[in-house]
Amino acid sequence: GTYTFTLGYHELSGTKVPLKKPMLVMKKTQDKQANDSTGCSHSGAELEVVGIIRHRILFKTRPKALIS
Template identity: 40%
Template sequence: MIEMQGEIERKDGGGLDEKFDIGTLSTSSTGSIFLTIGYHQLEGSRVPLKKPFAILEKDTSEGSTGYQVVGVVREKYKFSARPRPLISKPRA
């Protein structure tokens, strides 16, 4: 789970409910988390959740509805600072 302040908008106008890559997630030896989106980099940290929660999948079989646990989220990556612009070397 990733927590951010603000919004992520797609340039092509597609919704966030569709599957797409938003960036590259990496870690440092100090435990910091970095999320690079285009030419911007966010620095964050790994935070345990006070109460873990389950990811459920709806199961409809034989006329009845049930739910199956497909995962448990125990921590989140929290990015609270503004993104830092990455400046690349201009092409010659």
């Protein structure tokens, strides 16, 4: 299918293309302080998976102006 993206006074047309390797969308939920066995402290983060991106929209042409 054809997709149309309008941003301000510009319009882009593109097609949906599958990605070779899917990408994860992650969100940091907490920062944690952790001490290892040597007594050094380092911070760790807890990550939550928000979504998976499997496709992208490929725009092959330059933006078309909606006003002239």
